[in-house]
Every structure is written in C-alpha cells, then in structure tokens.
Amino acid sequence: MKTTQIGNAWKGAERCENCAIRHLVLFSDLQKSDFDQIHQPIDDISYKPGSIVYGQSDHMEFVYTIRSGLVKLVQYLPDGNLRIVRILGQGELLGIESLNTQVAEHKAITLDPVQLCRIPHSVITLLQQNSPGIHNALIARWQKMLNMADLWITQLSTGKIRTRVSRLLLLLSKNSLDDTFYMPTREDIGNILGITTESASKVTAEFKRNGWLKLLENNHAQVDENKLEI
C-alpha cells in the first residue's frame, strides 16, 4: 500500500482541482473557492490486487473515490457465508454509507491494481454545509449504488445458473471501456451469483468450449455478446 498525499494542511486540495478524472468524481461540480475550503489531507493510495481497503463493521473516518481499478464489496451472513453485493469502478465511492453511520456495511477488497483517493468524512461534511453541489454528486452515487443492487437482485439472482452467468459476463463486458473486461475468479462468480465455485466453473468452461468466452492475459476476457444474449 503506497500513499501519496494529494493535499495537505497548507496546500489544500489543489491537486484535486486539477485531477485528471475530476469530471468523474464527487468533486466535479466544485469551484475553486470550494477547494480552498479543504484543509485536510486527501491521500492518493495504491493497492495491490486482493488488498482489503476496509472491513465490514469497521469504524470509518474516510470515504474513497476509485481513481482506477475495481473493488468488490462483500457482505457476510451471520453463519459465515458471504456474498459479493457489488463491484465498483472508476469514479465510484467506497464507504458512502459510513458518512452517516461511521460504520462500514461491507468489506471492500481490490480485484486488480487499484488507486483510491481517501477523503476524510470531515471534508464531505464541510462541503455539504457550504457547497450545495456536493449533494447532487452524493445522491447520484446513492442512486447508482441502488440501481446496481436492484440489478444484482433482478438479473443476477434470478433464473438458471447458465442465464445468470451470461448476464454477469454481459454486464462486465458492457460496462467495460474496451472490448475486454476483468474476468472474476470462479469463486468470485459463485459469490456474486450465490452459486458454488464448481457450478460457476462448469458454465464458464462450457462457454469457452462454445467459443463464446475467450480468456486473455491478466485476468481479462472477451465474450461474444450476441451468443450470450440468447
């Protein structure tokens, strides 16, 4: 975990102001004067694949903007079982729920090399008082999260396994910028769909045999969207 301080007590958030992906993040609507209010350091942190950003029930003092990479949100059942409830990517906010409760609802684990900006709760609170634009940015994130959660229920937890694996791969493919996408491990596919690792493997192996799914370097893959959509 490598940390670079983006702003600090005297420099404020000038680097946020000029951030290459600012249009994608929470601060897109802010003005220069808004940035001048920020006096807490906003750190830019790099994570290796498989790193735990925070754990379920952790006390939280930060939220995290994803600059690049993918993060899975995992939730545990009382019996120790778990389910992956979302996968978040660039521009999305980790730990948004902790702004109100100070507690993380999920465990957040990086899937690939990830860069996050760590924003203190106090920065958000301050902006909420003085920079009304931040509200819409936050609500937009809530809305996106809820849409994704509903999609998880409707598309990924309903129907036969083959259908659900198809829907997941299509989703990953269509959300990707190029024609390849991050291919989760079979275990993760299982935990996304609520099925066993073996069942996930049987279906993905079948798709590969059919030529509908091609595995590439670096945990990436490519699908024939037309074939899977049937």
Added chain:
Amino acid sequence: MKTTQIGNAWKGAERCENCAIRHLVLFSDLQKSDFDQIHQPIDDISYKPGSIVYGQSDHMEFVYTIRSGLVKLVQYLPDGNLRIVRILGQGELLGIESLNTQVAEHKAITLDPVQLCRIPHSVITLLQQNSPGIHNALIARWQKMLNMADLWITQLSTGKIRTRVSRLLLLLSKNSLDDTFYMPTREDIGNILGITTESASKVTAEFKRNGWLKLLENNHAQVDENKLEI
C-alpha cells in the same frame, strides 16, 4: 382510489405540519417557515390492496410517502420474468429515484389497504434549495433502501430455500410493530426469493405443520422466532 387534498394553492401544507406521523416522514426536520413555502397541493390518497401506484418506466411527477400499509416494488426482466426487490412500509418513500431521472425504476403495488401522501417533485426541489434539512431526510431514505437491497441479496437470495423462507419470515416478523405480520402470498414469497410458488408453498406448509408458523385473519401470521432462527 380515494383522494383528499391535504394542502392546496392557498392553504399551503398546513396539514403536513400537523401530520400525525410527521416524525416518520420526509418533512420531520422542517420548520413552520419551510411549510409556508409549499404552495402545491399534497394529496392524501387511499388505495385498495393490489392497486398499482405507478408502473416501471412511468414518467413521474410525484414521490409518495407511505402513511400506512405496505407496498411492494417489482422489477421486470427483459424476458418478462419479475422479481420483488423491496417491501416498503410506513414513513418510506416511493419513487425516490424519479427525483433525478423523472422515471420510475419499479412497478409499485399495494399489498394491503394503503394510504399515501403524494408529493410533487417541485415541492422537493423547492425545499432542497431553501431547506437544507431535507437533504439528510432524503439521504436517510437512500441509505435505508440500499441497506434493504443489500439484505435482499445477502439474506434472501443466498442459501437453501428453507433458510431463505425462514429469513424472510423472521424479517417480516421483526419489522412488525406487534407480534403478527403481513404474510405475503406464496407467489409473492416466490418472487421475493427467486423461487417457484410451489417451493414457497412447500416450505411454508411445512412450517405450519411444525407449529412454527400460524396463519391468522387478514393475511397476517405469527412465527416462533426461536424455531425459525435455527
């Protein structure tokens, strides 16, 4: 569908101000001066069980506060299949997502006799500009929705059917104010859990035979929480 106008162009929202469940609804934090800004009518509407409040993809100009009763949110898959993604009760907001997009993400159907307050989007927009308290009230609803959605994924879409039916009944029971709760039809249980009506029936019938579930008048029921928790 019986409508009573709560406020109107000249009376404003004085009845909202004195609403018996105001502490539970979106307007809990508002001051007298806030209510004085409201000049659009807020109607109080009664629905019979099984009424459609709005449909998926409907153009929306209102959100709805639940004064009493239960409402299910249904989402359709492209193939015509459907899933119930949430059940909402007193104090919760229907159509919150339409505040940003003007479009309903779900079909909303009443489960029992329901009373709703229909609030024009314009009222919320106005309050967002002048009454900062409304933001927290809205965010609290987003957060509750997302918690419920995650719970639906983790608890209700994971595991064997018997476990999932147990979890659902426990959830309904624990969210209820008294020791009875609204018992969904077996078809609805199926659409909540993503299983067939028959499977839902087989398990609930078994619970009844075991004496763990008792059906009462009026689509209500009671469970032995200790037995189901095993």
Added chain:
DNA sequence: CATTATAATTGAAATTTTTCAATGTAATTT
C-alpha cells in the same frame, strides 16, 4: 348459502444444482 374464482397444497417425475473427490492447468517461488 351456494357458487365461483382464486390461492394453497401435495406428490411424483424430471431437471438442476451441489457435493465430493480427482485431475489438469497456470502462475509463482526456489
């Protein structure tokens, strides 16, 4: 109250999914 319609239950067979154990493959370390 009798009738009709709707919802719930049940059982047996078919299908799907999991389980368990073994093997194959790929990536990483020594």
Added chain:
DNA sequence: AAATTACATTGAAAAATTTCAATTATAATG
C-alpha cells in the same frame, strides 16, 4: 527449470428444486 501453490475443470452420485398435474382450502360473489 523444477517444485510448489493456487486456481480451474471434470465426472458421478447425492441432494435440492422445479415442473406438471391434481386436489384441497379459502375468499369473493351473486
């Protein structure tokens, strides 16, 4: 490059779930 480790695949049997068809119970209606 060999050894080790982790991940992926496969097959057969067991278990869970769906399907389909029939029956029973409950609610709604004239």
